[in-house]
Amino acid sequence: xxxxTTQKRSFGAVLWDYLTTVDHKKIGTxxxxxxxxxxxxxxxxxxxxxxxxxxPENDFISAGLYNEMITMHGTTMIFFAATPLLLGLMNYVMPxxxxxxxxxxxxxxxxxxxxxxMGGILMNCSWFLGGAPDAGxxxxxxxxxxxxxxxxxxxxxxxxxxxxxxxxxxINFIVTIILMRGPGMTYMRMPLFSWTTLxxxxxxxxxxxxxxxxLFLMQFDRMFGSAFFDVTLGGNSVLWQHLFWIFGHPEVxxxxxxxxxxxxxxxxxxxxxxLFGYTAMVFATFLIAFLGFMVWAHHMFTVGLGxxxxxxxxxxxxxxxxxxxxxxxxxxxxxxxxxIKITAAMLWALGFIPSFTIGGMTGVMLGSTVADFQYHxxxxxxxxxxxxxxxxxxxxxxxxxxxxxxxxxxxxxxxxMGKWAFWLFFIGFHLTFFIQHFLGLMGMPRRYWVFLExxxxxxxxxxxxxxxxxxxxxxLLFAYNIxxxxxxxxxxxxxxxxxxxxxxxxxxxxxFYNFKQLPLVRGLDPLWIEKTEGDGKMKPAEPLxxxxxxxxxxxxxxxxxxxxxxxxxxxYQLDGPMGRIMIYIGMAFAIGCMVVRSLTDDHxxxxxxxxxxxxxx
Numbered sequence: 001x002x003x004x005t006t007q008k009r010s011f012g013a014v015l016w017d018y019l020t021t022v023d024h025k026k027i028g029t030x031x032x033x034x035x036x037x038x039x040x041x042x043x044x045x046x047x048x049x050x051x052x053x054x055x056p057e058n059d060f061i062s063a064g065l066y067n068e069m070i071t072m073h074g075t076t077m078i079f080f081a082a083t084p085l086l087l088g089l090m091n092y093v094m095p096x097x098x099x100x101x102x103x104x105x106x107x108x109x110x111x112x113x114x115x116x117x118m119g120g121i122l123m124n125c126s127w128f129l130g131g132a133p134d135a136g137x138x139x140x141x142x143x144x145x146x147x148x149x150x151x152x153x154x155x156x157x158x159x160x161x162x163x164x165x166x167x168x169x170x171i172n173f174i175v176t177i178i179l180m181r182g183p184g185m186t187y188m189r190m191p192l193f194s195w196t197t198l199x200x201x202x203x204x205x206x207x208x209x210x211x212x213x214x215l216f217l218m219q220f221d222r223m224f225g226s227a228f229f230d231v232t233l234g235g236n237s238v239l240w241q242h243l244f245w246i247f248g249h250p251e252v253x254x255x256x257x258x259x260x261x262x263x264x265x266x267x268x269x270x271x272x273x274x275l276f277g278y279t280a281m282v283f284a285t286f287l288i289a290f291l292g293f294m295v296w297a298h299h300m301f302t303v304g305l306g307x308x309x310x311x312x313x314x315x316x317x318x319x320x321x322x323x324x325x326x327x328x329x330x331x332x333x334x335x336x337x338x339x340i341k342i343t344a345a346m347l348w349a350l351g352f353i354p355s356f357t358i359g360g361m362t363g364v365m366l367g368s369t370v371a372d373f374q375y376h377x378x379x380x381x382x383x384x385x386x387x388x389x390x391x392x393x394x395x396x397x398x399x400x401x402x403x404x405x406x407x408x409x410x411x412x413x414x415x416x417m418g419k420w421a422f423w424l425f426f427i428g429f430h431l432t433f434f435i436q437h438f439l440g441l442m443g444m445p446r447r448y449w450v451f452l453e454x455x456x457x458x459x460x461x462x463x464x465x466x467x468x469x470x471x472x473x474x475x476l477l478f479a480y481n482i483x484x485x486x487x488x489x490x491x492x493x494x495x496x497x498x499x500x501x502x503x504x505x506x507x508x509x510x511x512f513y514n515f516k517q518l519p520l521v522r523g524l525d526p527l528w529i530e531k532t533e534g535d536g537k538m539k540p541a542e543p544l545x546x547x548x549x550x551x552x553x554x555x556x557x558x559x560x561x562x563x564x565x566x567x568x569x570x571x572y573q574l575d576g577p578m579g580r581i582m583i584y585i586g587m588a589f590a591i592g593c594m595v596v597r598s599l600t601d602d603h604x605x606x607x608x609x610x611x612x613x614x615x616x617x
Contacts, residue, residue, distance in 0.1 A: 019500035020552035022106035023512050024091050029408065032401075034117045035081050041124070042076035043475060045069050050432070050468040053461045056453040061451040067134040068151065070447055072124075074137025075155065076493025078251065079162055080120040082389065085397050086258045087116075087169050090197045094173065097194045099182020099521060100512045104175040107597070108168050108551045115165030122567055123158030126151050136189055136447065138244055140341035141237040145221055150571050156219045157247055157567040161560075163208050163215070170204030173197055182502075183541035184521035188282070191501045191525075192275065194284055196261030199289045200254050206293070207250035214243035223574060238303055245296035253292040255389065257285060259396025260327055263349050267331050269499045270346040271338030274525060277330040281499035284323035291320040294573035301372040310369040317367030324360055326399050328353060343497075344418025351426045355391030359384060362437065380440025386433045398425075398478065406492030411485040412509045421477040428470025434468075435460045480526075500525040505538045513547045516540075516612050547607040555593045562590030 009017075018026060049069050052060045061069065095103055103109050126132045133155035135144035144152045177198045181190070190198075218240065220226040227233035229240050268275045275281065294316040301310055331353065340346070360382040366372055375381060406412050437459045446449060451457050495504040502519060505527050517540035523529050530538055566586025573579035 019557050020554045022110045022185045022550050024103045028088045028092030031084045038076050038080035042081050045073035050465040054465040057450050066337050066449040066477040068132040071133045082255050089400050094194050094197045097191045100180040103172050105172045111556035112165040113167035114557050115610035116162045116560040118560045118564045119158045119162030123154050141240040156215050160215050167208045170201040173201040182518045189524050192264030193261035196257040199285050200257045203250045203254050207247045211247035245299045249296040250292045255393045260355050262396045262400040266349045267334045269497050270341045271335045273338040276333040284326040287323040301369050302376045314367050314369050345399045345402035347422045348395050351396040361386030378440035379436040379444045383433045385435035403568050410492050412492050413485050417481040421474045425471050425474030430469025432464050435463050500528040517542050522538035549606045555597050556584050559590045559593040562586045
């Protein structure tokens with residue numbers, strides 16, 4: 001296999017390369033493309049929702065379609081946009097940061113991506129096959145049990161597929177970080193982004209099985225006539241809420257902790273200072289993850305769990321503000337006295353601090369059990385979680401894309417366009433969601449298709465919808481920036497930000513084997529140490545020798561096709577024998593691919609020392 005990276009290839013060759021790749025960088029790129037597609041789709045659904053609510057008693061879309069829109073918007077943004085975009089960044093950057101040549105299980109890494117992607121495609125097929133799921137993104141029983149058609153069945157099977165892929169990624173990242181750190185890369189020398197990748201992966205490992213169990217039980221109730229959640233048959237509908245939120249609240253930290261890691265890379269780089277309180281930041285990350293599992297029932301204060309349970313979960317909810325506050329103050333102290341450079345990436349990071357702080361403050365307000373009876377199921381909650389998810393996670397993703405774009409795609413995004421996109425999105429975000437706190441306090445309920453005139457809600461909803469158009473403009477400008485930089489952008493030099501961590505020691509484009517020789521890490525911020533104490537280059541920890549790399553494989557893609565075909569069969573298996581035949585064919589095909597994999601003598605290939613010596617530095 002040639003190691004040249006500059007050769008032009010046909011579209012078919014490139015497509016085959018990406019269908020068969022097990023390279024963590026290309027899989028990271030696939031996650032970014034897939035997550036970006038679903039982000040645009042979820043954003044379009046959000047815009048339709050806001051257009052429907054721009055004026056009282058609007059009839060832009062029907063009530064049934066509105067229910068489908070809010071369900072698909074929430075589900076798409078959480079499961080198919082934010083999570084995979086972050087997994088893409090983790091896939092690409094984390095192995096480079098810790099000095100590894102790949103992830104621990106490259107084949108499993110590819111399979112995880114295709115499961116996520118086909119799960120998203122499967123769920124969105126519901127739009128064209130009788131109607132999308134319409135029971136809300138939380139899919140509460142008994143509403144989800146009574147939903148007609150197959151929309152909720154597509155929800156169940158789509159999330160089963162994508163959830164399995166995410167769980168594979170979490171296991172892969174944990175093993176990679178524990179076993180494949182480069183020479184000298186001790187745990188307390190790891191960059192914060194790699195730390196948050198590890199902690200996030202632990203959260204995935206323990207949180208996603210709860211969702212898997214809940215989805216299986218929902219699948220049995222809807223497709224096989226069981227009664228886990230059906231009260232009329234002796235089930236318990238509140239059980240679904242417990243299973244969903246035991247997953248759902250840690251999922252918030254699955255999203256926000258990688259964003260915290262991203263900001264912990266950006267603030268030191270553009271402040272020209274070491275991250276303040278590194279050790280405290282690591283322990284705060286673990287404490288947030290631990291407490292994240294202790295607070296799921298604060299979503300259920302109005303269910304009737306009783307004063308003791310409510311009090312325990314209220315205390316846990318407020319306690320989680322402490323480690324989060326530690327992080328906020330450490331970022332501020334990192335900038336204090338630094339030589340701050342305002343780039344587009346830094347703007348997103350700076351905009352995050354007040355935005356996320358507002359979300360945290362309203363979270364503490366919602367943590368009060370007595371006050372929650374007023375806030376619950378109103379637009380106050382909508383405002384709160386969008387300040388956390390958009391103000392935290394989306395700001396983090398966009399900051400990361402500006403920051404690592406030169407490393408990933410060998411071009412520097414246009415800074416002027418990046419700053420304009422930030423201001424459009426930032427202003428639109430606060431216009432959209434800040435006013436919703438007051439709409440909620442005035443009594444506007446969530447999930448309602450229309451609101452009436454003369455309720456005092458007209459102006460707030462109009463402002464909120466105008467803000468959504470500003471956000472849309474910001475996203476479109478960012479998308480144009482990507483296209484512009486690809487066609488006309490300047491080629492990225494090595495380390496364009498004068499950064500501190502190991503990934504910036506590599507040339508662009510990054511070779512598929514990452515490091516010719518594994519680097520010797522002499523401390524925290526290893527590249528900065530070599531810049532200030534050495535000759536500016538990482539010292540090798542090993543002599544130049546052959547590099548062993550895994551072979552690509554089409555089997556992960558084919559296995560996922562089999563699982564997806566079987567999932568369609570499960571959706572339709574009550575409608576006649578064809579559904580059951582699809583299950584048998586799909587599972588047989590997937591299992592056949594597993595057998596082929598187990599029988600394949602795949603030892604990878606070697607890049608020889610001579611080939612490495614011929615490569616330009």
